[in-house]
Amino acid sequence: MRHRALLLAVLSAPLLTACVNDGATYEIDNTREHVLSLIREQPYFWDNKVNLSLVVSRMPACMRRHSLGAGTPNTKVEVWQVESGAFIVKVGNKRMYATETQNCVNFAKIEGDPEGGMGELRGTFRVKKGELVFEKAEGETDDKAAQ
Template sequence: MQLGRWRVAWEKLLAVLLVPLLVGCSDQRMSFDIASSKHSLTLIRVQNFFWERTANYSVVATRMPDCMRRHEMGPGGADSKVEVYAPGNEAWILKQGKRMFVVETRTCEGFAKLDGEPEGGLGPLQGTFQMRSGTLTFVVAPKREAADRAPASE
């Protein structure tokens, strides 16, 4: 009879110790508002267990009320940054390490993995999705200095 009580107690203790391993999933989302919250790109980062070195990424292109669509980027480094560039025409280039994707917000349907940098370049950097203190954030790119934009004096 005593053995049965110890077994039940041991099973309860084991269950309590295993709970942290089961709640290790991290599903984080952060938006880059293009013109407003109705026109945005939202990065979704899902990491199944805290000890994994990879996470699954996807992006949601939104231009409400006309369109909204989620596109899978696939697995990437758990702490990798995703840079957002604006080449124009409501197209956006997402660069994650060596991987690059193009997504558009005109119809929200266009999405493709790029094999290399486009001929016209990436466009200006808008900002970077990155992990900070365990939280997915979007860091806006610094604005160019006024001197860089001013015409050269003759």
Template sequence: MLRDKLLPLLLLPVLVACSDQRAAFEIGPSQHSLTLIRVQNFFWDKTADYSIVAARMPDCMRRHEIGPGGAESRVEVYAPGNDAWILKQGKRLYVVETRSCEGFARLEAEPESGMGPLQGAFQMRSGTLTFVPAPKSEEATAGGATVRQ
């Protein structure tokens, strides 16, 4: 009987083990942003599922699945222009746009025209997903990107 009462308490850490974290890269002064969502099912998992939300409110907002990656993966954000954004996660590249928020695709290689200036990176810091802006010398003014935490 005591075992039946203790079993739920022993399972509690497993039930609360899921980690769902979000961090935003705000673009310009309005509600224009890219938000990375990182879901790790159990703290001991070495992988997490990633998705990106492109938003330019009130006109559009859309979530795109990036898929699984390392639990500590860094996702860099580049600005080639025209409301397009290149995301680099390890060797994988994606392009997402915030004009209509519909466009999203995996790239096989870097664009011939270049990646554009590095805006910063989504990364884990002290167990929390955070957007870290690029140093001022590398940060672009294309698109008027600013960062707010």
């Protein structure tokens, strides 16, 4: 009986390794205390969908986790910053959300084009060599992103 359980665990291990459960972080002012983090969680290895969440954090004042809905393991997520300091998060080609880091509470889905435009592209969360990373936009520097 014990051997069957061990054999079952060994045989099922490759199935579990196909699941996605990771994250990447955009350090807004080059510190770990002011960040936007994308988290991907794949609840079932047989399903190609992942749950996407955005963690908005400005420590020690606030930290919130917001759902971005479902995507695929390769869904790109862009981060834009508008003049007011708020962020527009674009998931894939269609869904957009607005958030801020002053109190981390404000989070809203945007329908259509945002008033005042998208702002400046800060970078993109994407899969690179099988790993989720945040790539800064071309010309983006740490000083430029600081608020």
